[in-house]
Amino acid sequence: MDELRGLDDRRRLLLSLGMLCYPFLAAAGVNQYAHGGGLVAGYLLLVAISACYLGVVIASMRSAWRMYWWLVALMTVLAVLLAPLARDMVLILAAVIVPSMAARAGARTAAALVVLGAAACVLVPRAVGWSTDGSWYFAVAVVFTTLLVLAFSRTARANQELREARAEVARLASEAERNRIARDLHDLLGHSLTAITVKSALARRLEPAQARAEMESVEQLARQALSDVRAAVSGYQDVTLAGELAKGRELLRAAGVAADLPTAVDAVPPQRQELFGWVVREGVTNVVRHARAGRCTVELTASTVQVRDDGVGGPAGTGSGLDGLRTRVTAAGGVLTAGPAQPRGWCLRVAV
Numbered sequence: 296m297d298e299l300r301g302l303d304d305r306r307r308l309l310l311s312l313g314m315l316c317y318p319f320l321a322a323a324g325v326n327q328y329a330h331g332g333g334l335v336a337g338y339l340l341l342v343a344i345s346a347c348y349l350g351v352v353i354a355s356m357r358s359a360w361r362m363y364w365w366l367v368a369l370m371t372v373l374a375v376l377l378a379p380l381a382r383d384m385v386l387i388l389a390a391v392i393v394p395s396m397a398a399r400a401g402a403r404t405a406a407a408l409v410v411l412g413a414a415a416c417v418l419v420p421r422a423v424g425w426s427t428d429g430s431w432y433f434a435v436a437v438v439f440t441t442l443l444v445l446a447f448s449r450t451a452r453a454n455q456e457l458r459e460a461r462a463e464v465a466r467l468a469s470e471a472e473r474n475r476i477a478r479d480l481h482d483l484l485g486h487s488l489t490a491i492t493v494k495s496a497l498a499r500r501l502e503p504a505q506a507r508a509e510m511e512s513v514e515q516l517a518r519q520a521l522s523d524v525r526a527a528v529s530g531y532q533d534v535t536l537a538g539e540l541a542k543g544r545e546l547l548r549a550a551g552v553a554a555d556l557p558t559a560v561d562a563v564p565p566q567r568q569e570l571f572g573w574v575v576r577e578g579v580t581n582v583v584r585h586a587r588a589g590r591c592t593v594e595l596t597a598s599t600v601q602v603r604d605d606g607v608g609g610p611a612g613t614g615s616g617l618d619g620l621r622t623r624v625t626a627a628g629g630v631l632t633a634g635p636a637q638p639r640g641w642c643l644r645v646a647v
Contacts, residue, residue, distance in 0.1 A: 310447060311352040314394075314440065317387050318345045321377070324384020337380035344373045344388065351395050360399070367395050383425035386416045390436040394444035405445060412437040474622075489580050490542070491517060493550045509549070536560045536568040536575065540593065543579035547591055550583045552604075555592040562597055567647055570627050571600040577620045578602025578643040586641055598647050605640040620645075 318341045325337030347370040354363040374388045393412035397405035416433035420426060498509040537560050547554040563571055575593055579602060582591045586606025594601045617633060624631045629647035636642035 310444070311349065314391055315345055315348070317390050317436070317440075318348075320387045321381050321384050324381030325377070327384070328382050329380040333380050337377060340373050340377045340380070344370055344377070344391075347373065348391055348395070355398070363399065367392065370395070383420045383427070383429060386419060386430070386433045387436060389416055389433065390440040393437050394441040397441050398444050398448045405441070409438055409441045412441070489583050490546045490549065493546065493583060497549050512545075534569050534572040534576070536563060536572040536595075539572040539575040539579075543575055543591075543593070546579060546583055552582065552588055553590040555590060557593060557595050560595065563595055563600075564597060567598075567627075570623060570629070570647070571595065571645070573620060573623055574600045574643065574645045575602060577616050581616065581641075581643070582606065588640065599644065601642060601644040603636055603640060603642045608635040608639055608641050 322338065322341055325334060325341065329337045347366045350366045351363055351370070354360070354366060371392055374385060374392060377388070378385045389412045393408050397408045400408060413434040416437060417427075417430045420430050495510075498506040501509060540556050540558075540560070544554045544556050547556075560568060560571075578593070579591065582588055582602070582604045586604045586608075588604035588606030591602065591604045594603070617631075621631045624645050624647070627647055629645055631643075631645050633643045634641070
């Protein structure tokens with residue numbers, strides 16, 4: 296985007312240098328009508344007008360609008376002072392002054408400025424007795440140059456808005472990606488670390504041979520957690536409903552919670568199985584972490600999944616896990632409800 300901004304600036308500067316041809320044309324009038332000290336003064340005024348115009352361009356690039364208008368006003372005053380020395384040729388400078396004013400004005404004001412500038416080029420020479428040979432040429436130059444500058448200004452403004460929109464889109468995409476990674480890491484690591492904690496605690500209470508088997512399972516979980524982290528960062532995590540039910544059954548067993556989980560997932564359409572897998576993962580993890588339950592039940596239909604326990608329950612609340620899951624469910628067009636169950640426990644339900 297910086298390259299595009301630099302390209303716009305170079306184009307604007309090139310257009311501005313091209314418009315300096317008008318002060319050179321006015322120099323012909325100074326050379327024709329002024330003599331001696333007036334000739335020198337006329338040339339100095341033209342140099343000052345050219346410098347003011349370049350200052351106007353630079354002020355526009357830097358959005359220094361107060362300086363911009365001061366320079367336009369100064370350029371206008373200098374053109375009036377030049378009029379006795381260049382006579383009718385001074386009117387060609389309207390092709391520089393009018394576009395500078397119109398570029399920062401509204402549509403109606405710009406149109407009025409163009410009409411007034413063109414009319415002045417035609418009427419002023421007749422009113423003061425100057426030559427009218429180039430009056431229509433000057434009027435056409437004012438109209439053409441103003442239209443050119445306005446078109447370029449609108450294009451530059453549109454490019455600036457496009458750059459800002461692209462920057463905003465990039466910022467939002469980056470923020471969304473950070474949120475996705477944070478959500479996925481919570482969902483993935485929360486489950487794996489909970490399982491590792493439960494199995495490690497279980498291994499301390501078992502005989503050496505059984506503890507060894509549990510620790511081997513812990514090692515596998517740690518490796519899976521590492522793989523899950525890599526998948527979350529790359530955006531290719533693999534979550535299946537059948538896999539989450541199997542992992543949930545093992546986690547509940549290790550935590551001493553009776554698991555009433557489906558053994559088949561055929562009732563759930565394939566396009567919903569990944570989402571329902573996330574629901575089962577979050578629900579079972581929360582049961583093991585918080586519920587102090589004796590039983591956990593998972594119910595599946597074609598459009599709903601429900602994870603329920605008979606634990607201590609509690610008030611409905613939010614957390615990073617439920618918030619992340621709610622984002623997934625909402626994106627899939629579903630509704631998530633979570634709260635105390637009757638007569639006791641907690642229920643997490645998603646309907647799509």
